Amino acid sequence: MSQGFHLVVCGSIVPDPLQTLEPIQGAEGPALKNEMMLPAVLDPWAGHALYEAAHLAAATPDSKVWLVSLGPRAKLQQLMMTIAPKAAFELVALDGPAGGFTEAWETAEALAECIKTIPGLDRSRLLLFGGCASASRDAGVTMQMVGERLEISDQFLAVDELTPQENGTIRILERIEAGRYQVSECAGPPLVAAWATGRLPEPPNNAQLGMQNMRSIMPALQKAQPARVGAEGVEFLEVEVPKQRRNTRVVEDASVDEMAREIVEWIRK
Amino acid sequence: MENPAHVERQVLPVDIACVGFGPATGGFLSTLSRALADGDPAFESRAVPGMPLQVVCYERADDISFGVSGVATRAHGIRESFPDLDPAQIPMAHPVGHEKLVYLLDPLGTSRRSATLRGLDRTLRALRRILPLHDEALELPWIPGFMRKENGLLLSLGQFNAWVGAQLMGSGQVQVWPGMPVSEPLLEEGGVAGVRLVDQGLDAAGKPESGYMPGMDIRAALTVIGDGPVGAVGQRLDEHFGLPEGNLQRDWAVGMKMVVDLPEACVLPAGTVLHTIGYPEPEIFGFLYVYPNNTASLGIFLPSWLHSPVRASYRYLQHWMQHPYVWQHLDGGTMRSWGAKTLQESGRRGEPHLVGDGYARIGEGSGSTNVLTGSGVDEAWTTGTLLAEGVLELLAQKRPFTRENLEAAYVQRRRQSWVEKEGRVAEHARDGFQLGFVRGLLGMGLAGLTRGRLHLGGRPRRAREHVPTLAEYYRGRIPAAEIESIRETCASSGTPLHEALMERAGWPPVRYDGKLLVSHQDALLLGGKVQAPPGYANHVIFLDPSLCEGCQQRLCVGVCSGQAITPGDGCGVPQFDREKCVHCGACLWSCTQAREGDPERGNIAFRAGAGGLHSAEN
Numbered sequence: 001m002s003q004g005f006h007l008v009v010c011g012s013i014v015p016d017p018l019q020t021l022e023p024i025q026g027a028e029g030p031a032l033k034n035e036m037m038l039p040a041v042l043d044p045w046a047g048h049a050l051y052e053a054a055h056l057a058a059a060t061p062d063s064k065v066w067l068v069s070l071g072p073r074a075k076l077q078q079l080m081m082t083i084a085p086k087a088a089f090e091l092v093a094l095d096g097p098a099g100g101f102t103e104a105w106e107t108a109e110a111l112a113e114c115i116k117t118i119p120g121l122d123r124s125r126l127l128l129f130g131g132c133a134s135a136s137r138d139a140g141v142t143m144q145m146v147g148e149r150l151e152i153s154d155q156f157l158a159v160d161e162l163t164p165q166e167n168g169t170i171r172i173l174e175r176i177e178a179g180r181y182q183v184s185e186c187a188g189p190p191l192v193a194a195w196a197t198g199r200l201p202e203p204p205n206n207a208q209l210g211m212q213n214m215r216s217i218m219p220a221l222q223k224a225q226p227a228r229v230g231a232e233g234v235e236f237l238e239v240e241v242p243k244q245r246r247n248t249r250v251v252e253d254a255s256v257d258e259m260a261r262e263i264v265e266w267i268r269k
Numbered sequence: 270m271e272n273p274a275h276v277e278r279q280v281l282p283v284d285i286a287c288v289g290f291g292p293a294t295g296g297f298l299s300t301l302s303r304a305l306a307d308g309d310p311a312f313e314s315r316a317v318p319g320m321p322l323q324v325v326c327y328e329r330a331d332d333i334s335f336g337v338s339g340v341a342t343r344a345h346g347i348r349e350s351f352p353d354l355d356p357a358q359i360p361m362a363h364p365v366g367h368e369k370l371v372y373l374l375d376p377l378g379t380s381r382r383s384a385t386l387r388g389l390d391r392t393l394r395a396l397r398r399i400l401p402l403h404d405e406a407l408e409l410p411w412i413p414g415f416m417r418k419e420n421g422l423l424l425s426l427g428q429f430n431a432w433v434g435a436q437l438m439g440s441g442q443v444q445v446w447p448g449m450p451v452s453e454p455l456l457e458e459g460g461v462a463g464v465r466l467v468d469q470g471l472d473a474a475g476k477p478e479s480g481y482m483p484g485m486d487i488r489a490a491l492t493v494i495g496d497g498p499v500g501a502v503g504q505r506l507d508e509h510f511g512l513p514e515g516n517l518q519r520d521w522a523v524g525m526k527m528v529v530d531l532p533e534a535c536v537l538p539a540g541t542v543l544h545t546i547g548y549p550e551p552e553i554f555g556f557l558y559v560y561p562n563n564t565a566s567l568g569i570f571l572p573s574w575l576h577s578p579v580r581a582s583y584r585y586l587q588h589w590m591q592h593p594y595v596w597q598h599l600d601g602g603t604m605r606s607w608g609a610k611t612l613q614e615s616g617r618r619g620e621p622h623l624v625g626d627g628y629a630r631i632g633e634g635s636g637s638t639n640v641l642t643g644s645g646v647d648e649a650w651t652t653g654t655l656l657a658e659g660v661l662e663l664l665a666q667k668r669p670f671t672r673e674n675l676e677a678a679y680v681q682r683r684r685q686s687w688v689e690k691e692g693r694v695a696e697h698a699r700d701g702f703q704l705g706f707v708r709g710l711l712g713m714g715l716a717g718l719t720r721g722r723l724h725l726g727g728r729p730r731r732a733r734e735h736v737p738t739l740a741e742y743y744r745g746r747i748p749a750a751e752i753e754s755i756r757e758t759c760a761s762s763g764t765p766l767h768e769a770l771m772e773r774a775g776w777p778p779v780r781y782d783g784k785l786l787v788s789h790q791d792a793l794l795l796g797g798k799v800q801a802p803p804g805y806a807n808h809v810i811f812l813d814p815s816l817c818e819g820c821q822q823r824l825c826v827g828v829c830s831g832q833a834i835t836p837g838d839g840c841g842v843p844q845f846d847r848e849k850c851v852h853c854g855a856c857l858w859s860c861t862q863a864r865e866g867d868p869e870r871g872n873i874a875f876r877a878g879a880g881g882l883h884s885a886e887n
Contacts, residue, residue, distance in 0.1 A: 020605055020606070037334075204480060205448055206485070207281055208281050
């Protein structure tokens with residue numbers, strides 16, 4: 001391969017799902033209580049995309065990773081402190097709302113317009129990565145719409161593996177229905193890969209990498225352009241977060257067999 | 270695979286490296302970052318020429334908001350840093366309102382009470398017509414001034430840390446890195462030259478695996494240690510340099526708490542502060558602070574000087590919650606969060622060497638907690654601000670961070686501060702508890718009312734010097750042979766011994782309601798959200814197996830806040846399960862087996878580790 005990849009990863013924050021998440025009706029629509037104070041994590045799907053991109057860039061000379069992140073600037077900064085030590089990237093920040101109450105097409109529009117303006121980005125070498133269900137309330141449409149706006153026709157949704165071949169083509173393992181995979185081979189960039197879980201574990205924290213990243217992250221945050229995204233014209237009638245269901249009963253002297261039988265029955269239901 | 274002891278490590282030079290992000294480091298970085306943002310004078314980095322001062326902070330937990338404490342504080346130091354502080358800007362914060370100090374009688378007759386205390390209880394019950402006694406409790410008509418928190422604040426430490434951290438990171442002057450445990454200080458030439466981050470990609474035993482990444486050496490002109498009472502760096506410094514002549518670190522407590530959605534019918538207004546004494550054991554203090562939106566922080570403190578080998582904190586917490594006086598406010602409530610931490614209760618008497626060449630210590634691990642006023646967060650915060658003032662002075666004068674310079678710039682400031690003056694008053698305030706609960710209370714009162722001139726009691730003792738064996742403790746109540754039988758039954762069934770013994774001694778079983786009264790493991794999962802990222806070695810180590818095999822008390826098992834330490838196979842060395850550890854560190858100071866060559870330390874090493882509690886509301 002004569003030229004490396006230009007990898008653009010779209011990824012932003014989600015509230016840490018382990019915290020107490022309480023939907024409220026805010027002045028500008030639905031929100032989470034104390035949202036700005038809740039710990040935020042990188043959207044897990046986008047996390048897989050970022051780690052796969054960093055791995056690919058490290059293995060492919062002359063490659064570079066940009067992370068395009070749309071979210072409240074203060075929360076993005078908090079997020080960067082947890083992901084900057086894990087992967088080498090250059091941040092491109094957009095200051096705007098992120099969460100479950102924005103419309104995918106507005107988000108896609110803002111991301112696509114931002115990507116078009118990245119200095120030095122060669123769109124003929126572009127691998128556009130993101131999470132398969134990110135920023136879409138699980139509809140899985142955002143990356144597709146970003147790709148369309150960038151006029152990329154090769155799109156792969158729910159990707160678990162992406163392997164450049166010796167001949168310059170790219171082999172892609174993609175989830176399809178019924179727990180099966182589809183193997184595709186495309187001529188090369190540009191393409192869209194919306195990642196499912198990928199194959200890589202979360203990288204360890206590298207303090208030096210974190211410091212190096214921060215030298216470009218802080219200026220990027222300061223330059224973050226406001227992004228007008230939301231859900232104009234959409235009315236949320238009811239909002240609730242997924243709830244853990246828990247029914248505790250105190251049963252004394254139950255045998256192991258009885259407990260096992262009850263668990264099996266519960267699973268069957 | 271390389272041996273971690275000899276591996277080559279990457280080196281990262283910075284100017285100031287901080288260890289641990291809590292209130293002390295929050296105070297330090299807040300003061301420092303404001304001056305750096307002011308830019309007059311501008312401080313250039315010596316570590317990275319051409320760059321501004323490089324200030325980094327490494328926090329062990331996965332997020333800066335995962336600290337544990339329900340806080341009632343006078344907030345002197347915090348308000349000095351934020352004169353316009355609006356509690357409404359910090360979730361769960363509220364001005365202190367009505368305060369009550371309550372003596373809880375024993376409604377079950379199972380509490381371990383002395384004859385004096387039983388007599389007191391009988392007298393109180395006899396006088397119930399003329400005393401404000403209700404729900405098996407006496408609301409004391411007067412709270413000593415030294416205990417009052419009037420004009421103060423109620424805080425969730427996790428939310429306060431998050432609020433402080435957001436401002437710090439927004440300033441762009443300092444970097445706070447969560448999820449980065451620090452394993453040890455870099456000890457060089459009689460001083461500290463920085464810190465080493467923990468190795469990653471290890472198995473539980475500490476052997477490198479495929480993703481092995483040696484912890485980086487962070488070299489710094491100044492290392493600021495604010496890693497709390499059981500932090501690995503502070504411990505190592507104490508081992509290496511010892512404590513100043515006459516100082517002791519023998520008083521500890523484990524604080525176990527919950528954040529609770531109070532029932533709708535609860536009438537306690539936000540700002541209410543309840544402090545309790547007397548139950549479930551006389552020495553166990555309790556607290557309940559009411560936050561806005563009908564939530565509350567509540568919990569107990571189980572002290573090291575409890576003259577009992579039964580240390581089942583969680584079980585005690587449940588019995589405390591079910592005391593009629595407390596339960597009237599909680600019945601129908603729901604747990605939101607749960608956690609536990611160690612408190613260093615030696616206070617000023619446990620002060621380590623505050624400075625040395627290249628390092629300074631702040632916060633709870635530096636002996637700032639005031640055990641008379643029951644306050645630690647504001648004191649810790651203030652030590653951080655005092656250090657920052659000293660550091661800025663040295664930076665402006667272009668003087669190095671030597672012991673002498675830090676003594677003049679930081680220690681002298683601290684000696685002249687209210688933290689020191691009040692710490693001196695409190696220094697011997699709790700010594701009376703070595704002699705019993707009633708004398709302990711009298712001693713506290715005496716020390717408080719005489720500004721520390723008078724107190725009761727003697728030197729604090731090590732755990733092994735005063736904690737009886739289970740057979741000794743239950744003599745006359747449970748035969749020794751039955752204790753052994755219960756021990757064997759619990760070992761074979763994997764159930765906690767201390768709870769079984771409590772039930773045998775008369776404590777009733779806890780009827781779980783699935784909301785507030787839940788099993789210990791449910792509290793870990795639902796409340797603490799405990800996490801243990803892969804790739805890190807076990808951080809609790811039993812150093813000499815033969816000492817564990819001969820141990821009768823096994824306090825480490827009973828006191829473990831997360832049930833992460835279990836008896837192990839065949840009554841040998843206890844087993845440690847990292848996935849349940851909440852990093853409270855209670856095992857460290859509860860061990861009754863003296864480490865060879867160091868009688869002040871037990872047979873457990875409590876090292877730096879990742880993960881633990883994962884709730885932002887504690």
